[in-house]
Amino acid sequence: MRVLLICVGRLKAGAERELVTRYLDRAKAGGRALGLSGFDTIELSESAARRPEDRMAEEGQAILGALPQGADVIALDPRGKNLTSEAFAERVRTGRDGGRPAAAFLIGGADGLSEAVRARCDLMLAFGAATFPHQIVRAMLAEQVYRATTILAGHPYHRA
Template identity: 70%
Template structure:
C-alpha cells in the first residue's frame, strides 16, 4: 500500500523539513516487508482567496485532485478522536489488509479543511485540544507514521 502525506502549504528548508524527510526516508525500508511502500509528501499551495470558506474549498479541491485515485483518507481535524500509537498502527494495518492501494494522511490549511475532504475520510484524528503550528504537526504526523510502521514490524523503536 502506498502511503501519502498530503499537506496544505510548503515547508521551507530548515529543521522541520529535515525532520519530516528523515522520518519519511525511514519508512521505505521498514515498511517494504510489511506491504507498505514509501511515504510520499504532497504539498499544495495555500489558497489566496479572501474568504476562509473559499480558501478551504480551493485547498480541499486541490488536495483531493492531488491524491492517488481511490486513496483512503485519514484526516487531521481538531474534532477528530485521539488515537494511541498502537491504535494508529492498527488503523493503517486494517486499510492495508483490506486491499487499499493507497492511504493518504491529510493536513489542511490554517482555516481547516473543506467538508468535502472531511466527508471522504475514514478517520478524523486529533492531537489533543491544543493548537500546534502546521510545521510541527507535519513532523509529528511523519513520526507517527514511521512509529506505526515500526509497531507493525515488531521493531523496538516503540516502547509503551
C-alpha cells in the same frame, strides 16, 4: 499500500523539513518488508482567496484532486479522534490487509478543511485538543507513520 502525506502549504528548508524527511526515510526503509511503499509528501499551494470559505473550497478541491482512488483518507483535525500509537498502526495494518491501494493523511490549510474534504474522510484524527503549527503537525505525523512501521514489524523503537 502506498502511504501519502497531502499537505496544504510548503515547508521551508530547516529543522522541521529535515525531521519530516528523516522519519519518512526511516518509514520507507522499514515499510518495504511490510508491504508499504511511497511515504511521499504532496505539498499543495495555499489559496490566495480573500474569504476563508473560498480558501477552504479552493484548497479542498486541490486535496480531493490529489487523493488516489480507493485510498483510506485520514485527516488531521483538533476535533478528531485521539488514537494510541498502537491503534494508529492497526489502522495502517487494516487498510493494507483490506486491500486499500493507499493511506492518504491530510493536513489542511490555516482555515481548516472544506466540508467536501471532511465528507470524503474515513477518519478525522487528532493529536490532542491543542492547536499546533502545521510544521509541527507534519513532523508529528511523519513520526507516527514511522512508529507505525516499527510497531507492525515488532521493532523495539516503540515502547509503551
